[in-house]
Amino acid sequence: MKTNTSSTIAPTTTASSRSGRTSRPQQTPRQGLPSRPDHQPQHTEPEPAALPPIDFRKRRERRSFRTEQVLGLLQSKAPEFFERAEVVGQWVWIEFADKPPRDVTAQLAEFGFHWNNKRGVWQHPCGQVTPGTESDPKQKYPTYFPAHVRA
Numbered sequence: 001m002k003t004n005t006s007s008t009i010a011p012t013t014t015a016s017s018r019s020g021r022t023s024r025p026q027q028t029p030r031q032g033l034p035s036r037p038d039h040q041p042q043h044t045e046p047e048p049a050a051l052p053p054i055d056f057r058k059r060r061e062r063r064s065f066r067t068e069q070v071l072g073l074l075q076s077k078a079p080e081f082f083e084r085a086e087v088v089g090q091w092v093w094i095e096f097a098d099k100p101p102r103d104v105t106a107q108l109a110e111f112g113f114h115w116n117n118k119r120g121v122w123q124h125p126c127g128q129v130t131p132g133t134e135s136d137p138k139q140k141y142p143t144y145f146p147a148h149v150r151a
Contacts, residue, residue, distance in 0.1 A: 052106035062112035067092060067126040071146050073111060081108070082147055089141030092124040 065073065070092045074082040086093045094113065105115075105122075113122040118132070133140075 049102060052103050054106050054110045059110050059112055062110075063125065063129075064127045065112060065124075066090075070112070070124050070126055078107065078111070081111075085147065086143055086145050088137050088143045090126050090128050091137070092126060093119075094122040095120065096122075 062070070062073065067087060067090050071082065071085065071087075074085055074092075081094055084094045084096070086095070092113075094108065100108075108122050111124070113124045115121075116123045
């Protein structure tokens with residue numbers, strides 16, 4: 001008995017080979033042809049800077065501070081925030097005209113403040129965590145700027 005040592009591979013029949021066209025292997029989206037240099041994006045966004053570190057232990061501790069303690073912290077550690085601070089009821093609010101840089105927001109977060117998107121201010125609950133309200137707290141509670149009172 002004689003064995004055939006040469007091997008032949010039978011072509012697979014596909015719809016495209018029946019029509020006379022040769023079939024191509026399927027490409028996954030990542031294997032497409034490289035873009036031409038003139039089709040490359042011209043404007044690339046810079047990588048966002050890494051978020052400044054926040055000491056969450058300090059943040060948790062400071063969230064329970066009373067109003068006077070928060071104001072004392074601001075006055076001693078961040079006088080620029082103290083100048084902007086407004087006391088609304090027992091909470092401390094800090095408002096900026098424009099979006100502050102990440103290092104500023106990280107410092108506010110570490111001081112125990114959180115962003116209130118509805119009111120557009122950074123708020124510290126001063127140990128008085130309460131559910132949100134539809135009404136304006138400035139209409140319900142007394143307000144003052146401590147920097148103006150102590151000056």
